[in-house]
Amino acid sequence: MTTTSNKAVFFDRDGTLNVDIDYLHRPEDFIWIEGAKEAIKYVNDKGYLAILVTNQSGVARGYYPEDDVINVYNWMNEELSKIGAHLDALFYCPHHPTGKVLQxxxxxxxxxxxxGMVDEACAKFHIDRSKSFLIGDGDRDMECARRAGITGIHYQTGNLLECIKDFC
Incomplete structure (x- = not known):
């Protein structure tokens, strides 16, 4: 039995797809990074899965519920659909070791x-790590990519689409 092998671009959210504000959890506070929507459409058109992987410690800290994370993701997809783009999946971590919400x-x-988020996505979607990338703005994103065995793209500033075109 042969398993189809997919390729994916894993996107960090805060600081990569949107302007990083502390504990973003409302669509009305979301500001897209220049070229972010177009970068997602670009990877869609190139046959990559576009997967959001985001730490959301605001849940553990009691700042907002998990539903807010999902609502922002759904809103992002509504906005992306206006240009024929989409995110294929959301993986998020609501945990933090010093969180106030015990669970x-x-x-x-x-x-x-x-x-863990990348590993889970790879298992669920049969992703070929050698053909996949993680794009993020932080050292923890690059370390995550290294640990997951995929190429990390360190986004710093400028148009996200132009940054990603160099890799896929």
Whole structure:
């Protein structure tokens, strides 16, 4: 039995797809990074899965519920659909070791720089790590990519589409 092998671009959210504001959890506060929507469409058109992987410690800290994370993701996809783009999946970590909400106050294997979110996505979608990338703005994103065995793209500033075109 042969398993189809997919390729993926894993996107960090805050600081990569949107302007990083502390504990973003409302669509009305979301500001797209220049070229972010177009970068997602570009990877869609190139046959990559576009997967969001994001630490959301605001859940563990009691700042907002998990539903807010999902609502922002759904809103992002509504906005992306206007240009014929989409995110294929959301993987997020609601945990933090010093969180105030007990069920989320723990060490875990999904919080970046750990590779748990990428590993889970790779298993679920049969992703070929050698053909995949993780793009993020932080050192923890690059460490996550390294631990997951995929190429990390360190986004710093400028147009995200132009940054990603160099890799896929």
């Amino acid at each position: 989320y106050a723990k060490e875990c294997t999904c919080r970046k720089p750990a590779a």
